[in-house]
Amino acid sequence: xxxxxxxxxxxxxxxxxxxxxxxxxxxxxxxxxxxxxxxxxxxxxxxxxxxxxxxxxxxxxxxxxxxxxxxxxxxxxxxxxxxxxxxxxxxxxxxxxxxxxxxxxxxxxxxxxxxxxxxxxxxxxxxxxxxxxxxxxxxxxxxxxxxxxxxxxxxxxxxxxxxxxxxxxxxxxxxxxxxxxxxxxxxxxxxxxxxxxxxxxxxx
Amino acid sequence: xxxxxxxxxxxxxxxxxxxxxxxxxxxxxxxxxxxxxxxxxxxxxxxxxxxxxxxxxxxxxxxxxxxxxxxxxxxxxxxxxxxxxxxxxxxxxxxxxxxxxxxxxxxxxxxxxxxxxxxxxxxxxxxxxxxxxxxxxxxxxxxxxxxxxxxxxxxxxxxxxxxxxxxxxxxxxxxxxxxxxxxxxxxxxxxxxxxxxxxxxxxxxxxxxxxxxxxxxxxxxxxxxxxxxxxxxxxxxxxxxxxxxxxxxxxxxxxxxxxxxxxxxxxxxxxxxxxxxxxxxxxxxxxxxxxxxxxxxxxxxxxxxxxxxxxxxxxxxxxxxxxxxxxxxxxxxxxxxxxxxxxxxxxxxxxxxxxxxxxxxxxxxxxxxxxxxxxxxxxxxxxxxxxxxxxxxxxxxxxxxxxxxxxxxxxxxxxxxxxxxxxxxxxxxxxxxxxxxxxxxxxxxxxxxxxxxxxxxxxxxxxxxxxxxxxxxxxxxxxxxxxxxxxxxxxxxxxxxxxxxxxxxxxxxxxxxxxxxxxxxxxxxxxxxxxxxxxxxxxxxxxxxxxxxxxxxxxxx
Numbered sequence: 157x158x159x160x161x162x163x164x165x166x167x168x169x170x171x172x173x174x175x176x177x178x179x180x181x182x183x184x185x186x187x188x189x190x191x192x193x194x195x196x197x198x199x200x201x202x203x204x205x206x207x208x209x210x211x212x213x214x215x216x217x218x219x220x221x222x223x224x225x226x227x228x229x230x231x232x233x234x235x236x237x238x239x240x241x242x243x244x245x246x247x248x249x250x251x252x253x254x255x256x257x258x259x260x261x262x263x264x265x266x267x268x269x270x271x272x273x274x275x276x277x278x279x280x281x282x283x284x285x286x287x288x289x290x291x292x293x294x295x296x297x298x299x300x301x302x303x304x305x306x307x308x309x310x311x312x313x314x315x316x317x318x319x320x321x322x323x324x325x326x327x328x329x330x331x332x333x334x335x336x337x338x339x340x341x342x343x344x345x346x347x348x349x350x351x352x353x354x355x356x357x358x359x360x
Numbered sequence: 361x362x363x364x365x366x367x368x369x370x371x372x373x374x375x376x377x378x379x380x381x382x383x384x385x386x387x388x389x390x391x392x393x394x395x396x397x398x399x400x401x402x403x404x405x406x407x408x409x410x411x412x413x414x415x416x417x418x419x420x421x422x423x424x425x426x427x428x429x430x431x432x433x434x435x436x437x438x439x440x441x442x443x444x445x446x447x448x449x450x451x452x453x454x455x456x457x458x459x460x461x462x463x464x465x466x467x468x469x470x471x472x473x474x475x476x477x478x479x480x481x482x483x484x485x486x487x488x489x490x491x492x493x494x495x496x497x498x499x500x501x502x503x504x505x506x507x508x509x510x511x512x513x514x515x516x517x518x519x520x521x522x523x524x525x526x527x528x529x530x531x532x533x534x535x536x537x538x539x540x541x542x543x544x545x546x547x548x549x550x551x552x553x554x555x556x557x558x559x560x561x562x563x564x565x566x567x568x569x570x571x572x573x574x575x576x577x578x579x580x581x582x583x584x585x586x587x588x589x590x591x592x593x594x595x596x597x598x599x600x601x602x603x604x605x606x607x608x609x610x611x612x613x614x615x616x617x618x619x620x621x622x623x624x625x626x627x628x629x630x631x632x633x634x635x636x637x638x639x640x641x642x643x644x645x646x647x648x649x650x651x652x653x654x655x656x657x658x659x660x661x662x663x664x665x666x667x668x669x670x671x672x673x674x675x676x677x678x679x680x681x682x683x684x685x686x687x688x689x690x691x692x693x694x695x696x697x698x699x700x701x702x703x704x705x706x707x708x709x710x711x712x713x714x715x716x717x718x719x720x721x722x723x724x725x726x727x728x729x730x731x732x733x734x735x736x737x738x739x740x741x742x743x744x745x746x747x748x749x750x751x752x753x754x755x756x757x758x759x760x761x762x763x764x765x766x767x768x769x770x771x772x773x774x775x776x777x778x779x780x781x782x783x784x785x786x787x788x789x790x791x792x793x794x795x796x797x798x799x800x801x802x803x804x805x806x807x808x809x810x811x812x813x814x815x816x817x818x819x820x821x822x823x824x825x826x827x828x829x830x831x832x833x834x835x836x837x838x839x840x841x842x843x844x845x846x847x848x849x850x851x852x853x854x855x856x857x858x859x860x861x862x863x864x865x866x867x868x869x870x871x872x873x874x875x876x877x878x879x880x881x882x883x884x885x886x887x888x889x890x891x892x893x894x895x896x897x898x899x900x901x902x903x904x905x906x907x908x909x910x911x912x913x914x915x916x917x
Contacts, residue, residue: 222370229377236384250554254546258410265413266502269429272416276424276509281576 410544411504412792415563417518417531419572420605420787424509426518426532426617432505433486435478439467441497451492452477455485480505480523482619506532510572512614513579516630517570517785519731520617528620529628531566531785533731538789539563567788567796569605574598577901578608582877585894586612589882595632595764596894597876598902601772601865603801604781606728607873607902609765611635633726633733636761637878640845641679641696642863643722643757644704646770648689649816650716651708653778653808659689659815663703672748676702676756679844693819694826696842698756705755710741713751719807720770721780722762727802728783737761757845768876771841771863774817775871777810779803821868830892831864833899835910840864842892847881857881862891866899867911873902 277283288294417425442448445467453460456477466475477489480503490498506521508514519530527536544560582596598608611631615623629635651657667683669676678684678697692700705713717723723738738760739746753759765783773780782802790796820839824831828842840862847857861878865871875898877891902908 225374229374229381232381233377233384236381240384240387247554251557254554254557258546265428266430269413269427269507272424272427273429273431273507273509276427276507279423280509281573 408546410546410560412541412543412560413562414504414506414521414525415539415541415565415790418565418567419570419575420568420607421571422567423572425514425568425570425572426506426508429505429507430502431483431507432503432523433478433481433483434476434501434503435481435486435489436499436501437475437477437493438497438499439473439475442493448492452489455489506617508617510575511618512616513576513610514570515614515617516611516632517609517730518617519628520620529732530630530730531568534729535566535786539566541792562792564792565790566786567790569600569603569607569785569787570609571607571905574902574905575608575610578898579610579612581894581897581901582610582612585890586879589879589890591879591882593631593880595876595878596898597632597764597768598898599768599772599783599874599876601775601781601871601874604769604772604783605787605801606783606785629732630730631764633728633730633763633765636734636736636763637859638758638760638845638847639762639767640757640843640859640861641701642767642771642841642843642861644693644696644701645774645816645820645841646720646722647701647704647708647713647716647755648693648819649774649808649812650712650719651704652815653812654708654712656707657689657704659819662686662688663692663700665697665699667699669699669702671702671706672752674749674752676752690819690822693841694823696827701756702752705751710751713755714738714740720773721804722766722770723760724766726765726769726783728765729785733765734763736763736766757843764876764878767863768874771865771876772874773807774813774820775865775874776813778806778808778813780805780807817865817868817871820864824864828862828892830889831862831895833866833896833903833912835912836866836899836903836908837868837911838864838866838899839868840892840895860890862895864895864899866903867908869911872906872908873899875899875902
């Protein structure tokens, strides 16, 4: 094991003597021109402090050891990214849905408003009155109203209608019970006179 | 075998990676779970407003009075598609009116590509101008507007909404905030981020106390009588005394809120709540009620009617210039004797007299929920402008200014057994997406005792049976009081300007409606002659609409 490690650490071996020798001499900290020249020969501090940080090192084994971690990180990051994309897509879709729904809302509001206006105009009292007039209806005074009483029970006085007590009009119709024809059987289509059929067919 | 190599920066790299992942994860969670704060949503640009729809007006039986519509238009011209701008402008000038000059400037400006011809055009103008340009040169965009189903018949009540969406006058102004709702927001024209979307809240619908049939019929009756009497204007108010609900409020001349721009701006104010008039003899039941309730007079109290009375420096004659001798309060009211009215006021004393007017709400805003109500003006003793003769004139309703609504509410107090109700126009609010809210009637308190109120109703019934027969109804008992008041000569013709009025109720035992009629400057002077028939006609309509049971002997149900 130690041999293997030594095999992969040539730089340490190569610099071992130099660094140790220089360190011993420099620890004395001489001054003057010679000391300055010696300091120039001293190995770089970074190299001295971290002898293993050489550009000649083979890094593959440590990277391989970290590979699972990196892989997991990449997978997690990718999944998070996909989630992000999916979420952003969903957000955009929802936004477009809202825009479409707003357009539909506007259209519906306009249709509802138009329908309400049409309803209000159709039920406008003045318009209804005009229609009623056009159909032949007309406002009447109370004096124009004639109350016609049709008496169908046996208590009615048969005879001169004007002789009857109470407020009755000359048009009052008094029908004695015997005069009311009660059909014995329910009429069928065949019992309806032909003239009625013709009237129905010729009608509007 | 490989030797171990130390990577002291590797943990930092891992931490940075984890931190990045944490940020991403947090962002994902926030995107999916956290709602946007309103402050952040509001700060996001660009923002597009989503207009709420304005609430509608419905009558008390669920029929439409006013609703949102889209029959106003923005008309935009694309210059490049117009081959001959000069001839187009010449043809469109009659429709553009004052905007023609602005349009010409815009057409001459090479930096302008689109010219807005109308910002709020009527359908006819938009269609006419569009027909003058080649196909595709003019874009017509519908804008939110308002449709008023009753038009001129209810213009004063509803008010209108201007081009900026603000309610002006009447109910539109009074309930502006409730009707408007709340704006919505989208982050942009394509709605890319739903977190910034704030849905609009449509305005609430209002259920009015108005009955559309009564309102329309009353309008027609008033317009008909104003034409017959050659009057300059008039007002009719129909009020339910037990709740203060206004069943109809009509003033003539009116204006059509569907085309408010064409009307004289002076017509926008509702005369029923914003115009003053001296009530004249219609005030007499009020002062008499105060005297009877205060115990200083009774219906059978007598006084010596000398035909004229000199009091507080002025001579007050009866309107018929006749001395009626010993007279009761019944006679004072039936014959509308001014000398008797002065006797009542003098017996009460000025303090109690004016306190009584205050209690009945005269000279103060009624608090009706309609924008633009005026308070009226009754100068009280000790106030600036007070002179002793005011008291004498005020005794029979002259020298004071009230609104028709105040007078109707005062008589309604008698019809409601002495309890004064605040007149109202809205009985229910229906918010968007929420339960309807009933608005309870508001009372201003018990003003006189129920017994006093019933006594006055009986006395006012005797008025209809004796001197105001035109107010008699075929199937219902009715009571009321006529009034003929004088205005300062406004047109300088040297003749008195008169106001004829009648305020009554039916049926007498339990009144369902109080109806005030006021005609401005009619040819037939007396209120009993010109205003009382309107009362009778309107009352028949109200009775049919409300299904009031006949209470007169011999009446057909």
